[in-house]
Amino acid sequence: MNRYVNLILIISIGVGMLGVGMMVWPEWVTGVMSHTSQAATAIHNLVTSLYLATTTTYQGTNSAHQGTSSAHQGTSSNKQKSSSRHRERIFTAQELQQYGSQGGTKGPYLAILGRVYNVKKGKEHYGPGGGYEFFSGRDGSRAFVTGDFTEEGLTDDISGLSSSDYIGLDEWVKFYESDYKYVGKLIGRFYDEKGEPTSQYYDAQRWISEAYRQRESENKEKKMFPPCNSEWTPESGARLWCTNRRYEVSFPVW
Numbered sequence: 670m671n672r673y674v675n676l677i678l679i680i681s682i683g684v685g686m687l688g689v690g691m692m693v694w695p696e697w698v699t700g701v702m703s704h705t706s707q708a709a710t711a712i713h714n715l716v717t718s719l720y721l722a723t724t725t726t727y728q729g730t731n732s733a734h735q736g737t738s739s740a741h742q743g744t745s746s747n748k749q750k751s752s753s754r755h756r757e758r759i760f761t762a763q764e765l766q767q768y769g770s771q772g773g774t775k776g777p778y779l780a781i782l783g784r785v786y787n788v789k790k791g792k793e794h795y796g797p798g799g800g801y802e803f804f805s806g807r808d809g810s811r812a813f814v815t816g817d818f819t820e821e822g823l824t825d826d827i828s829g830l831s832s833s834d835y836i837g838l839d840e841w842v843k844f845y846e847s848d849y850k851y852v853g854k855l856i857g858r859f860y861d862e863k864g865e866p867t868s869q870y871y872d873a874q875r876w877i878s879e880a881y882r883q884r885e886s887e888n889k890e891k892k893m894f895p896p897c898n899s900e901w902t903p904e905s906g907a908r909l910w911c912t913n914r915r916y917e918v919s920f921p922v923w
């Protein structure tokens with residue numbers, strides 16, 4: 670009996686100390702939680718990779734896509750892999766054109782960064798009369814971030830965009846990966862006739878990765894040097910304050 674009392678006592682002390690720890694060091698709690706979820710994501714990624722390694726049909730697509738997403742977000746990379754499990758088709762530009770907004774019974778299809786998706790599910794956007802009909806049957810990657818929906822604007826040439834545009838473009842790819850069915854690759858700027866990535870594919874991946882790296886270093890800088898603001902009111906006079914989300918340093922100017 671005494672052993673049980675001791676055990677309950679030890680557990681209570683342990684839970685109590687955990688509670689105090691959580692109150693005194695909230696950062697410790699978020700740290701532990703993020704490590705736990707990172708571990709869960711890592712295990713999930715490992716299981717998915719093992720599964721995919723056993724299915725040979727889709728290896729081309731996976732390796733082609735590892736550059737962008739696994740570099741930034743495990744979750745989206747998993748989605749890309751899982752969508753690539755279907756047998757993929759290699760399209761010429763003319764073939765893709767046949768899946769324009771009219772799209773026959775299967776389409777419409779659209780391409781972004783050379784990856785082709787069946788967007789039939791979103792017919793109200795991509796079908797005849799839809800607000801984004803012009804994306805169907807082609808790769809208009811650049812227009813996804815420039816909003817230039819003219820014939821010249823709807824191009825797959827993504828050179829010279831801004832850093833945030835490259836991130837925006839990658840987010841559109843993730844969107845199509847997760848919301849629509851991947852059907853294959855488009856021969857042209859990003860993939861060759863065998864569906865292998867071209868040098869421009871690797872350029873695009875590099876631009877996207879660099880954009881994420883730049884954003885990360887800017888975020889780090891913002892944390893170290895929080896932006897400062899100033900205000901003046903007749904009641905309190907001038908005030909200058911520097912803040913990031915967690916700390917605010919405020920001092921009156923006079």
Ligand code: HEM
Nearest residue numbers: 788790791794795800801804812813814815816817848849
């Ligand atoms: C660069 C500019 C833009 C691009 C490339 C763009 C692209 C798109 C695309 C591709 C879709 C269809 C998404 C899907 O498949 O579900 C969509 C939906 C939509 N967009 Fe845009 N868009 C742009 C700007 C805007 C702006 C400025 C507005 C509003 C002022 C807007 C409002 C909407 C709305 C309301 C939907 C429908 C959402 C839904 O029904 O789920 N878009 N957009």
